[in-house]
Amino acid sequence: MKVIEARGLHKAFGTTVALDGIDLGVEEGRILGLVGPNGAGKTTALDAILGLTQYQGELKVLGRDPWSERDQLMRDVCFISDVAVLPRWMRVSQALDYVAGVHPRFDRAKAEAFLTKTDIKRSSKIRELSKGMVTQLHLALVMAIDARLLVLDEPTLGLDILYRKQFYDSLLNDYFDRSRTIVVTTHQVEDVQNVITDLMLINRGRIVLNCSMEDFESRYVEVTVHPEHVAAARALKPIHERQMLGRSILLFDGVDRKQLAALGDVHTPSIADLFVALMGNPAGQAQGAAR
């Protein structure tokens, strides 16, 4: 069952094309990481999925049209759009009261239990909390909602490494199960590399790469090449090459791991490295997109 299904999703702001005919299918029980440079169209795609912006093309989220059925859809979909959008004037207890009041699937006890593990006081106003605590509170609210789809748009921007790690740990340990689906965008790709099950690279409104993390790991190989094998390695057509500490590091797409092991130290690239390879390299873009 597809949780999100899009065909030819298109959106332009004046002459700027934000989404250039995207096809998308997200299965239930997956955690999709949507990665791309600033202005790639990530947030626009998420806004369309959440019914926050109009679009052209076909889009169904949990079988519904997000633009015309946003309030109905939000019973089954949760989102954290950007950090710190919780109203600053509200007290923590009021936030709990309000969400409990309007959301039929909110389990207040669950949110309270999560909050007791933090330093957040019920009587505090949100403006008095640190940025990390606001994110914890938002996460507590969201995790207590029995939703089918959770959308996270830069949920940990500006947070220190401890809060970021806690955020994704809580998400995986206390929230995620195979009946839920998560879509997350972030620039801090190293945080999510071990969290996501699927990766989508997007640039200039187009999908550059769309694969599962298993495919990612079997398909992309990075080799720190021994100096004497550099020419042989280059002959295997790496999609990207960089220098580090005087050694050449070559990134290969779909080349046999055993063959590469003879040329140097083989490892799985980070998403960031692949990102740089595909985004910074027009030829690479074409290769990735062709897959």
Add this chain to the structure above:
Amino acid sequence: MNTQSNGVPESFESHAITPASLSQTRPLYWSIRREIWENHSIYVAPLAIAAVYLLGFAVSVIWLPHNMREVWMPHTMREMAAAHNVTDSLIGLAMPYAHAAMLVGLVAFLVGIFYSLDALHGERRDRSILFWKSLPVSDLTTVLSKAAIPLVVLPLIVFALSVILQQIMRLLSLSVLVMNGGSAATLWARLPLSEMELVTLYGTAVIVLWHAPIYCWFMLVSGWARRAVFLWAVVPLLAIAAIENIAFHTSFLGSMLLGRLVGFSEAAFDLKDKNGVPIDSHFIPLTQLAPGRFLSSPGLWLGLLVAAALLAAAVRQRRYREPL
């Protein structure tokens, strides 16, 4: 809210109806509470002005025994001379009570205006609109809950507070009179407080119905303007009125705007008694209310129609709204 919808796949649908479904009014109720949490001025400002007024009245009430003797003692010479117009002295007595209700009403009007100017602007300014839109609350519910503040909540506060304030004032006056050996019974008998309270109830309802399009207009502009909501809401109207006046030497729009602000008194009250003498607005007897005329005045229904259209536009507009 109905979760049934054509074309929703079965597996999602079966999941969607399992939890206890909320009644339609629950999100509205909680959204109105949320507005009151956010905007303390909704009740603080009327309460503050009532407290200040009460303080002033408490000081003035020291003179009451003296005034009561002047006005009500039948055997004083002054009373004999002035007895030809009992209504005048009644008005003198009723005046502070009428002023109390009017002042609370005026403050509530101002609160309502400022609230409406910020209603759909503040949530975009502080980006919290992204949080509100992440919850299963429709734009219609949100806009209605915001409109309910000036149209329902504030009028209720005005009426309740006026009644409480007037009762405290009367209690205060009676105590002072009794302590000074004056006739509390005269004040009790002469002050038509229940009648005044009924007129306050009628007046509050009349004014809010008449002013509804003003609040709704300000709300619509607050959802549209990026900044300077008040200027966008007011200056274009004044400019058009001025242009009309200069170009055509007419003041159709100007008098329409003025009528929208103060026209309710002419539409809802008989401001002259049966002899054609203008009545004092400090004490309007029940006989001078004209609910029939008010309910059949085109100004009322036209205004409500415009208010409904403005609200519908505000609901539609909120779908497209993003943080500023």
